Amino acid sequence: MRWLGFDWEDRLFYASDYFDQMYDYAVQLIKAGKAYVDDLSTDEMRGYRGTLIDPGKESPHRNRSAEENLDLFERMRAGEFKDGSRVLRAKIDMASPNLNLRDPAMYRILHAEHHRAGNKWCIYPMYDWAHGLEDSIEGITHSICTLEFEDHRPLYDWFLDELGVYHPQQIEFARLNLTYTVLSKRKLLQLVEQGYVSGWDDPRMPTISGLRRRGYTPESIRNFCERVGVAKTDSTIDVALLEHCIRQDLNKRAPRVMCVLRPLRVVIDNYPEGQTEDMDAVNNPEDTDMGTRKVPFSRVLYIERDDFREDPPGKFFRLAPGREVRLRYAYLITCVGAVKDERTGEVVELHCTCDPASRGGNPPDGRKVKGTIHWVSAAHALAAEVHLYDRLFTVENPGDITSSADFEGVLNPNSLETLTGYIEPSVSGAAPGSRYQFERLGYFCVDSKDSSPDRMVFNRTISLRDSWAKIEKQL
RNA sequence: UGGGGAAUCGUCUAGUGGUAGGACGGCUGACUCUGGAUCAGCAAGCCCAGGUUCGAAUCCUGGUUCCCCAGCCA
Numbered sequence: 001m002r003w004l005g006f007d008w009e010d011r012l013f014y015a016s017d018y019f020d021q022m023y024d025y026a027v028q029l030i031k032a033g034k035a036y037v038d039d040l041s042t043d044e045m046r047g048y049r050g051t052l053i054d055p056g057k058e059s060p061h062r063n064r065s066a067e068e069n070l071d072l073f074e075r076m077r078a079g080e081f082k083d084g085s086r087v088l089r090a091k092i093d094m095a096s097p098n099l100n101l102r103d104p105a106m107y108r109i110l111h112a113e114h115h116r117a118g119n120k121w122c123i124y125p126m127y128d129w130a131h132g133l134e135d136s137i138e139g140i141t142h143s144i145c146t147l148e149f150e151d152h153r154p155l156y157d158w159f160l161d162e163l164g165v166y167h168p169q170q171i172e173f174a175r176l177n178l179t180y181t182v183l184s185k186r187k188l189l190q191l192v193e194q195g196y197v198s199g200w201d202d203p204r205m206p207t208i209s210g211l212r213r214r215g216y217t218p219e220s221i222r223n224f225c226e227r228v229g230v231a232k233t234d235s236t237i238d239v240a241l242l243e244h245c246i247r248q249d250l251n252k253r254a255p256r257v258m259c260v261l262r263p264l265r266v267v268i269d270n271y272p273e274g275q276t277e278d279m280d281a282v283n284n285p286e287d288t289d290m291g292t293r294k295v296p297f298s299r300v301l302y303i304e305r306d307d308f309r310e311d312p313p314g315k316f317f318r319l320a321p322g323r324e325v326r327l328r329y330a331y332l333i334t335c336v337g338a339v340k341d342e343r344t345g346e347v348v349e350l351h352c353t354c355d356p357a358s359r360g361g362n363p364p365d366g367r368k369v370k371g372t373i374h375w376v377s378a379a380h381a382l383a384a385e386v387h388l389y390d391r392l393f394t395v396e397n398p399g400d401i402t403s404s405a406d407f408e409g410v411l412n413p414n415s416l417e418t419l420t421g422y423i424e425p426s427v428s429g430a431a432p433g434s435r436y437q438f439e440r441l442g443y444f445c446v447d448s449k450d451s452s453p454d455r456m457v458f459n460r461t462i463s464l465r466d467s468w469a470k471i472e473k474q475l
Numbered sequence: 476u477g478g479g480g481a482a483u484c485g486u487c488u489a490g491u492g493g494u495a496g497g498a499c500g501g502c503u504g505a506c507u508c509u510g511g512a513u514c515a516g517c518a519a520g521c522c523c524a525g526g527u528u529c530g531a532a533u534c535c536u537g538g539u540u541c542c543c544c545a546g547c548c549a
Binding site: 038041042046050052053055083084096099105107108110127128147149150153172179185186227228229232233235236237238241243244245247256315318326327328362370371440442465466467468469471 | 479485488500507509541546548549
């Protein structure tokens with residue numbers, strides 16, 4: 001929460017801080033004849049509850065005396081009874097059309113250690129009972145929750161009114177659903193437990209820790225929330241909006257750097273062997289205050305395989321036999337030959353010539369080249385592990401899957417691709433969490449968990465918008 | 476066929492009796508040493524049917540559709 005930018009100051013509250021007071025309130029309700037101890041089993045209670053359409057029946061223990069209830073409740077607390085053997089229920093109305101009002105449980109017996117209260121208690125309050133009490137004790141004015149609690153509000157109100165205590169107002173709003181992912185804790189837990197992700201902070205998880213490790217900034221998340229708004233319509237936000245927010249933020253603040261993900265070796269035939277030049281590169285064209293850096297250039301380079309086509313389709317502006325392109329911040333080069341693997345026919349190396357007069361990227365004659373591609377000097381590049389993350393699911397609403405909650409069929413098998421990238425040496429020593437734009441590829445951050453100085457690990461936060469991909473799709 | 480909610484561009488969201496607006500996404504085009512960014516523009520919506528009113532997304536009536544509820548979970 002702090003990382004997101006919030007500060008609760010001295011107001012870190014826990015429901016368990018109020019267990020004693022809640023117990024006293026329960027006693028108060030028992031004395032008032034508004035709560036009773038029931039001995040029905042879970043199954044029996046279910047039977048007595050009725051259905052959505054039919055009213056329930058009253059428990060045979062519903063009319064025990066206050067004295068008996070008090071005695072039983074004290075003994076529940078004292079640990080005399082087994083888990084599940086008894087429960088304290090509110091005495092409301094077994095025929096209520098709102099099932100939450102059919103004598104809901106307030107306390108159940110649970111001989112379990114509490115992470116804060118230790119072993120002090122063996123009875124624990126139910127959510128509906130605890131919720132309003134916490135709010136009331138803390139003196140809050142409005143209690144915001146999600147839509148599914150709308151028909152719990154009458155119960156929230158009932159407890160507070162029967163107790164005659166300060167009564168905050170519960171207001172329900174839609175939860176924030178997102179396309180191509182699930183957000184329910186249960187489903188997320190399933191992803192973790194069944195090993196579909198590496199943990200709660202896996203960069204594909206829509207958790208705060210996951211988003212953080214993925215490279216999302218707190219500002220982008222808050223901005224996203226502001227844009228989404230708050231309303232009561234049960235809605236699902238297009239994940240593209242989240243992606244837009246992080247791109248917008250990182251475009252302004254992420255330093256640019258060059259990295260080649262799928263290397264194709266390029267030899268500049270007319271460039272002297274053994275020579276190295278430092279090219280001046282702008283750190284962020286969106287913010288010149290971020291300065292410049294030097295990028296080493298030499299005779300043997302790597303470029304992206306995708307940036308070369310032997311037989312280029314129309315509108316392909318990158319390298320091809322006989323074509324000239326700009327190596328960003330370096331030289332204009334022309335492809336003069338391709339070396340192929342004899343067996344597979346795969347292009348394994350390119351031979352190019354550079355125009356020495358175009359140093360820095362601009363030819364003195366002012367001729368235009370349509371394409372500018374990124375590159376890295378083979379001898380200077382740093383090898384790093386790069387994680388290419390993509391959406392976890394292939395369908396827009398994986399949460400809709402009703403069956404046995406089996407995600408198998410809708411999980412994106414390519415949500416993580418790991419490869420070795422070759423990065424310009426300037427990123428060496430970057431701190432975990434550092435964010436960069438790998439030019440023409442996307443935004444990446446140094447993994448905060450697995451990266452080390454000798455083997456850096458980068459996570460792709462989000463790709464850059466790729467209009468070429470759209471054009472190519474239509475070809 | 477019980478109860479509780481919600482319906483406005485593809486997706487979110489404003490508008491609460493007076494010109495239906497914004498964002499994302501989509502599509503054009505301009506510009507560009509990132510096919511990024513930026514800029515300009517276009518398409519796209521009031522769940523339906525009646526009614527009230529000079530005038531209805533908004534008020535009334537009746538429908539329709541969708542979501543939630545039968546945990547000793549939250």
